[in-house]
Amino acid sequence: MSPNHLLLRLLPGLLAVILALALSPAWAGESAGMALLESRCASCHNISGPAPATIHALWARKAPDLFYAGNKFRRTWLVSWLQHPVRIRPAGEFYADHVKPGPERDMVDESTLAPHMALGAADAKLAADALMTLRAHDDLIAKEHVPAGSISRSMGSLVFDKFLGCMACHRVKPDFGGLSGPELYTAGARLKPAFMASYIRSPQSWDPKIWMPNKHVSDTRIVQLVHYLQALSKGGSHE
Amino acid sequence: MNKKSLIFLGGLALWTLFPAAGHTSLAATAKDNYRTYCAQCHGLQGNGRGVNIRDMSVQPRNHTDASYMSQRSDEDLAKADRKGGLAIDKSVLMPPWGDTLSPAEIKDMVQYLRTLCHCTFNSQ
Numbered sequence: 001m002s003p004n005h006l007l008l009r010l011l012p013g014l015l016a017v018i019l020a021l022a023l024s025p026a027w028a029g030e031s032a033g034m035a036l037l038e039s040r041c042a043s044c045h046n047i048s049g050p051a052p053a054t055i056h057a058l059w060a061r062k063a064p065d066l067f068y069a070g071n072k073f074r075r076t077w078l079v080s081w082l083q084h085p086v087r088i089r090p091a092g093e094f095y096a097d098h099v100k101p102g103p104e105r106d107m108v109d110e111s112t113l114a115p116h117m118a119l120g121a122a123d124a125k126l127a128a129d130a131l132m133t134l135r136a137h138d139d140l141i142a143k144e145h146v147p148a149g150s151i152s153r154s155m156g157s158l159v160f161d162k163f164l165g166c167m168a169c170h171r172v173k174p175d176f177g178g179l180s181g182p183e184l185y186t187a188g189a190r191l192k193p194a195f196m197a198s199y200i201r202s203p204q205s206w207d208p209k210i211w212m213p214n215k216h217v218s219d220t221r222i223v224q225l226v227h228y229l230q231a232l233s234k235g236g237s238h239e
Numbered sequence: 240m241n242k243k244s245l246i247f248l249g250g251l252a253l254w255t256l257f258p259a260a261g262h263t264s265l266a267a268t269a270k271d272n273y274r275t276y277c278a279q280c281h282g283l284q285g286n287g288r289g290v291n292i293r294d295m296s297v298q299p300r301n302h303t304d305a306s307y308m309s310q311r312s313d314e315d316l317a318k319a320d321r322k323g324g325l326a327i328d329k330s331v332l333m334p335p336w337g338d339t340l341s342p343a344e345i346k347d348m349v350q351y352l353r354t355l356c357h358c359t360f361n362s363q
Contacts, residue, residue, distance in 0.1 A: 055271050091290055096274050096283065105288040106278075165331040168280060168291055178291030180279035204338055211276050214338035215323070 033130025036123060041066065049136050051207045058209040059094045065207070069131035071141050072195045078131060081190070082124035085116035088186070090171065090179040095211070108179060137198075140205055144194040146226050156228025159221060166225070169212070172232055181212060188233030196226045269351035272344055276336060277302075285355040297330040308356035316349045 037047050049067035052058040069078075091108045092098040098112045119127060135141075151159075161167045170184045171177035177184075187196065198205070200222050203212040217225070273285070280289040280299040287301035302308060318326050320340070324333030340348065353359060 055275050058275065095290070096278055099278075099283060099290045101283055101288075105292050106282050106290040108290060163331065165334065168295060168332045168334075176294050178279070178294070180289075180291055202338075209275070209339075211279060213276075213323075213334035213336055215334055216338075 030130060030133065033126040034133075036127050037066075037130050040117070040119070040123075041127070047134060052209050055209055059097070061093060063093055064089075066131060067134050068136045068206070070133055070135040071137045072191060073128075073131065074190060074192055075128050075132050077186075077190045078128035079121075079124050082119045082127055083121060085118055087113070087116075088182045088190075090183060095180040137206065140198045141192075141194045144197040144201075146193040146197050146223055149223065149227050151224050151227040151231060153228075153231060156224065156231060159224050160228055164215060164217060164221065164225070184229055185232050188230035190233075191229075193226050193230070196229060197222050200225055268344065269347040272340060272348060273351055276339060277348075280332070295332055297332055299333070302352055302355040305356045305358040308352065309358040309361040312360045312362070313349045313353075316352055317345050320345045320348055 041047060044063040045066040046061070047066045047069075049065070051065055052061055089095070092113045098109055099106045100109050101107075157172070160172060166184075167177045169178035169181035171179070173185050174183070200217055202214055203210050204214060273281075274283070277285075278289060280291050280295075281287055281302055282289040282299075285302040287299045287304075289299060292298060300307070315327055319329065319333060321335060321337040321342075323335035324330040326335070336345070
């Protein structure tokens with residue numbers, strides 16, 4: 001049998017395999033999800049990396065990087081938030097572009113902050129599934145192990161506010177804390193524990209020029225902080 | 240004179256007139272770093288009135304305050320910048336920037352702080 005005849009004989013089978021793959025629900029869903037990210041998200045979010053390597057690239061960033069979204073976010077939160085987005089960064093990104101001097105202190109200029117678009121339920125699930133496949137920093141996540149546990153609100157607050165000074169830039173309830181970092185009263189629902197631990201350990205490993213410092217937080221304190229943030233996102237009280 | 244020579248001479252003239260063009264000056268770099276890392280607490284104008292300060296138990300230093308800033312040595316300012324407030328017996332709210340800024344950038348930052356306070360170290 002000549003090569004051409006062999007190809008002709010195998011062709012229907014090959015086409016059937018390709019067709020089956022194309023119609024496979026999982027493959028089709030992922031592909032549609034990535035297409036959704038490309039068309040609806042990629043104009044503001046970086047979905048392919050790398051993170052800004054210079055200050056001016058940092059300033060030019062319009063929205064948080066998503067190329068490690070699968071390492072960072074909890075899927076259930078993504079599906080919900082994408083349908084009902086609420087501002088996470090009180091001063092936007094880049095914060096200094098949304099702040100202006102005021103009579104007592106610099107103030108967030110709300111007029112410069114645009115709301116995040118909302119997706120329908122089906123698209124939110126598609127986007128969340130696609131985002132969960134973006135895992136550029138599996139290496140960093142693999143280094144973390146956060147044991148399950150708990151911490152009292154008062155002890156957590158002491159660690160967060162007094163021992164480490166995190167409240168300078170982050171809010172742990174809607175009306176208390178700094179504004180240049182993302183709010184953290186929903187962090188426990190929003191973020192994976194290993195991501196929180198890794199980011200606290202070395203923000204620069206995720207985002208080399210970010211305005212969050214590496215405070216060389218000990219392993220014990222990192223676990224306490226993660227448990228505290230998880231506690232904050234549970235229940236209605238932010239005390 | 241051909242076209243290439245004209246372009247070369249034109250570029251040479253611009254370089255002579257604007258020697259800083261084409262590279263970032265020391266002050267501009269420190270100024271950019273200040274806007275990125277310091278301004279969130281010390282304020283866009285360096286007056287200690289940043290966007291984060293409302294709920295802080297200890298207020299950030301006013302870098303335009305010459306009477307205070309002249310009492311701190313360059314070494315002290317660099318140490319606070321690199322290791323944070325606790326390293327100089329000040330607040331934990333001032334974080335360490337040693338993993339963010341290089342030693343050269345911290346040195347430049349100290350000089351930039353001196354331009355904000357219009358002062359030098361005076362041990363008297």
